Every structure is written in C-alpha cells, then in structure tokens.
Amino acid sequence: MPVETIVRLAARGDGVTESGRFFPLTAPGDSVTETGEVAPGPHHQAPPCRHFPECGGCQLQHVDDATYADFLKDRIASALAQQGLSAPDILDPHLSPPRSRRRTSLKAAGGLIGFNAEASHRIVDMRECHILRPELFALVAPLRRLLKGRAGVTMTLADQGVDLMLEGVSVEGLEATEAMIAFARDQKLARLALDDGYGPQTLWEPEPVTITLSGTPVALPHGAFLQATAEGEAALVAAVREAVGDAAIIADLFAGLGTFALALSGKVYAAEGARDAVLALKGAGRGIFADHRDLFRRPLDVAELDRFEAVVLDPPRAGAKELAPHLAASTVPRLAYVSCNPNTFARDARELVDGGYRLLWVKPVGQFRWSTHVELAAAFVRP
Template sequence: MSRTVTLQIGHLGARGDGVSSLGDAPVFVPFTLPGEEATIVMDGRSASLLSISDPSADRVEPVCPHFGTCGGCALQHMALPAYRAWKASLFEKAFASRNLDTSAIKPAQFCEPHTRRRAVFSAIRTDAGVQLGFLQAGSNRVVDLRECHVISPAIDAGRPKLKALTAAFLPPAKTVHVTVNETVSGLDIAVDGKFTLGEGAKRRAADALSATNFVRLTVNGEIVLELKRPLVKFGDIAVSPPPGAFLQAVPAMEESMAALVCDHMAKSKRVADLYAGCGTFAVRIAKASTVHVVEADGAALRSLDRGVRDAGGFGLRQVTTEKRDLARRPLTAQELKPFDGVVFDPPRAGAEAQTREIAASTVQRVAAVSCNPETLARDLRILVDAGFRLRSVTPIDQFIWTPHLEAVALLDRLKSAKRHWSDL
C-alpha cells in the first residue's frame, strides 16, 4: 500500500539517487540532491518523487525534455561542477572501503555532451510507427526520443532514417535492441530481438538500407546487407568491428585511456592483453611490444587479426590471438611467465580469478581498465597484497549524466616482492 512521506536527503548513492532513511531502512529517491527536503510516494521499498522544497543550490534545469522519463540519464538536474565532484568521489569511496591508497587517484577526465559514438536503443513498431529510444526507468516502455544530448551528432541525425529502416522489417509489438556504432565509414546497425527475418523481410530490409547512408545492417547476427566495410581507427590502425561490437563510448576518452596504457607498457617486451575485444589497446601496444590477445568473442578476434594483417606496413610487432573465456579459465601464473606486462579490461563483474593468477605470476607491470569502481578496488587489493605498487588511477567519465565511470589503474611490482609461480 502506497503512502506519502517527506524526507531529508542526506547524500547521493552510488547510482546517483538521493539517499534518506525511514526508520532503520535506507530510502533511495531519484532526481534529488543532498540537503533537499523531498515529498515522495512510498510503494513498498520503491520511492517516487512528488515535489522538492528548498531546492539545492546545485539543482539546475535539465537540458533534455525527456529527462525524468527516459531511463538513459540520471543526473541532468545536477550542476556540472557538483556532478563532476560527486562522480570523482566514487573511486575514493570504493578504494577507502578496501584500504587502498586514495592519493593514487588522479584528477578525473570528463567527456562533453554529444560525443557518444555507440548507442543501444530499444525500438518497437506500433500502429503509429516505430518508437525508438531508451526504456523508461523501471519500465519496458520505449521513450520515443525527439532529441538526445548524449549521442554524437551523426547518430542523432540518423534517428529518422533508422526509424524508416526498422519499420520495413520489424514485426509489430515486439521490443528489440538496436545497436548503432558510428564508424569512419558511417553508421553500423545491428538489430537483435525474438523474431525471425523471412526472405521477404530481408529484401525489404536490404532495400531500406540502400536508401540510407548506413554502411551495414545485421539482424540477429546475420548480415543482411553491407554497403561499405565499417572501419574504426585504433590509433592509426583501421579495424572492421563485428556487428554490434563493443567499442569505447567516446573516441576522445578512448585516446586518453590508450595513452595511459601504452605509456605504462612501453618498457614491456611481451604484453598479454586480456578481455581485449577488437584490439582497442592491443594494436597500439603492438607499435612497441609483442602482444598476445585473449578474448572470448571469436568474431572480435577475427576482426583484430584482419586489421593487423591489413596494417602490414605500419611496423607492428607480432600479435597473436587466443579465444578463451577468462572468467571460467583465466591464464594461469605459469602461462603468464613469458609476459612482463598485462593489460585487462573486463566486464563490470571484474576479473577476480584472473587477477589472482597475475598476483601469483612474475608479471612486472599491470594496466587495469574498469567500468566498476567496486570490482576494480577488489581486484587492485589482490594485486597490492601480492606486492604490486599502485602508481596511479585515472577516472574517465565517458557516460555523461549517469553513475557509470571508467578508470585506468597502473601498477608495477616492487622488486622486493618478485615472485614465481613455482614458489607458490
């Protein structure tokens, strides 16, 4: 049974919601800021905001009319300086909880609006046409976007054509995911959902793609039509990513991350790049070091391998690849023996099993890239306990107005802590 209560907001939680309490239980109130008095509707443990009295000095007018309905952004109501200070504090809190040295945390780097080159939309075909956007928070309803201040201008401009394209073949009343990657060649479209594309629908889809400037359409893993080869640049090396490929969200932030990783690996003769994807870091590192790439996605590895072969005249060192699920079967300390440097960029769950093997190895330098402060702090604690020194952690915000935050952590092994797998 719902009830209306008024609460004082104490601080922001890790998801960007204002946090208060009711009795002994915490209450998370979206779209509120510390110091505000919020009148909310409680429905079980869920809180919905009704009104704010005495708004915070850090409250601003959101730039997007969809804010509060669209589930894409959580913090457009917060002034940029306060937002950036809060976001940078996420790593300080996570590191303090693991007794890690917070002085190693460097100033955060922040992306600008309209810079995200990768978007995963939801879409549904209705009697009124295709609705394309993001899901409403806590709902399966697609918010049909009229504008978006996060995605790149090219993706934003492509939305009307994307609606026309998907209208040609989507079945009615089925919500699907539409991944759009902006590449050097143009927009690469991958549609995934619980439907079968018949021959007639394939022809309609191919005809509709030909009327756009999109470069490729893939439906449920099958390439319907490729008008141009999609290409992304990792440094000066071009790679053609597989359909729907994971790419770092903002090119400028990728460049910053890659510079940190490559500078740290510069003295390593042999580097293992783990959870490597299409080679964001690997091909850049290969300018100076031999690289062994390990990744569970076979299509990503094939894209990387072709990119390396196509770049034969760019002076890359040897790059080898291995298809392997590192969460289930991490590289062991013995297998890591040939490498003096390791880079890893795992999913949000982190790389605990792999980190324990690195800790037990003779690896000298580690670059850990993460999108989750809590799991990164856990993994770094393992390495520090094994004798690694945490040199720096640089927060990288390429998910503006959300609670998501990347980081690049750089470590090297103290000479007095050098270990060998056979000693364990």
C-alpha cells in the same frame, strides 16, 4: 520547518543529507525540507533534455560537471574503502562531451523508439537526445517509420558510417527484402544486419565495415565491444600507455578488437575469448600475437605471466576474479587495469595489493555522460 543540505550523491544518483536521508533529483548544496521541497543550490543545473528524468538513459543531468566529476571519484574511493584499501591518487576524471556516444542499444515497439524508462520496460519515445552522436540520432525518426513491431536496435558509428543491427526482425519475400535494402541505401548505412533469433545476418554492406583503433583499421564484427566514445577511448589509451611505460613485452588480456594492443609499442600478446574479435585483430596486420582464449576458464598461470614486463587487462563487469590470484603471485613489474565496475575492480585490487602490488593511481572516465556508470584505468607496480 527543519532544513537539511545535500552533501553528496549516492551510488544510484540520489542526493544524501548529512543525517543520511536520500532525496532523488537533488545535487550537493541543495536544501531540502521535511516534506521534500527542494531549493536548488550552486551545483544544481537545468537538465538539457525534455525526457529527463523519465528516460533511463541519464540519471544525473541535473548536476553540474564539477559535481559529476566528484561523483565518479567518490564511487571509486568508496569501492576501495569497502575492501579496506585507502584511496590512491585519484586523478581528474575524463568527461566525454555531450552528443559523443558512438554506440547504443534502443528498443522499438508500437511506433515508439528509444531507451526504456528508469527501472521499467516502458519505452520513452525519443524526440531528442543529448548523449548520442548526431549520426545515430538522425536514424531514430526513419526507424520509427520503418519498424512496426517489437525490435531491438543496435547502432555503432563505424569508419564507413552507421552499422545498424535489428533484432527480432525478419524479412520474407523479395519485395520486403528490397524495401529493407532500399532503406539501408537511402540512409547511407555502412551495414544493415537482421537477427531473427538465429544470429545476425548481413543484408547490406557495400564495403567491409571497419573501426580505426590507434590509426589501424580493424574489421568490425557484429556486436563487437567498442568503447562508448572516441574521447573516452583516447583517455583510457593514454592512461594505459602511462601505466605500462617503456615495457617491451606486454600482455593485453581481454583484448577485444585491440583497443590497447594496437596502441602499444613492443611485442604484444593479446588474449580474447570472442573468436570474431581475435580474427579481426589477426587481420589488422600489426604483428600482434592474438590468442583465442577464454580467460575465465583458462586464465594465464604464474609461469606464463612472468614472461611479461607489463600486463594490461580490461575485463567485463564481472572483473578478473579467476586471473587476479595468478597476477598477485606473479613477478610482472607493471599492471594497467581498465574497469567498468568499481566494485569488482576494488575486489581484484585487494587481491593484487595483498600479493605485493602497490596501487599508484586511478583515472576515472565518464564515457556514459550523466549516468551512474563509472569506468576507470589504474596503475599497479611491484615496489
């Protein structure tokens, strides 16, 4: 019977043949028949986790690192091509190692706890995990015993240990409260917060919880954004530093807790829409001017931008559609754009290039190992 070869991976991780047919759970170099039988090729590896492919936490455990790196690069190049932009120098991707993710959100119900199955609300009961930091995975079994009803579980590895927030959980009465505090103490949690629908309430925090960014401890608000892995954060910081060069006056837009602001020398203006993050950054003691500003409703205008020698921006998945036209019309010499969505990045890149910027290079970053989630840092300059 006719045999085709998988030549690439599509955006959702399916293998694609030269004729354009899609086959799930295949890798480039695999051979497939008309009936869908697969003969593994040189880039097909044995998935390390028993839950693959049922668990929705990973889609690409069956491909080797070289293929996964090519997938990240291809996603970026394809997104740029859809905007009519030729691919710049796409650097070798950073791949965070297994068991390195320091923050996660899980679901619990009926004695089960884990990620949802792919494209489903069904919980895959987690008995092993090859992406989470061991400190986080160690809490899965105790939480399975603790949680009886439905709950959301958010864990972040802070300087002091695991910061745990339970959503949809409330405690009533002294005995229940003491039992929950005893759990926090026994598990040596850095903090335990409960959110019963009215916002997180801290139940246990022996000392103020912090996260160290570029050597500076910063207060960690409930639910604050943090790069998924320390290794991925370091790769993005290094790329941003290279992109801004020796600029002495820098704007860090969508600054969060200061992942990039705290890594930069010179004078830094940091704008962020989350009030708790701004207060944490102001308390870091580094002389950064932190501004509580909604950059979607009130983006910096051209006159404000022209004061800076470089701009760093790290918008959410929606990108920086409101800000990009102002940047495109500005005279800022250097831009460092960090993105978690190649498509909105490419859309904004089109605006910047049309405004006279040149896209120098893109650094892909695979923090969510074995997933189809792509992050990047890019450098733009005015010729």
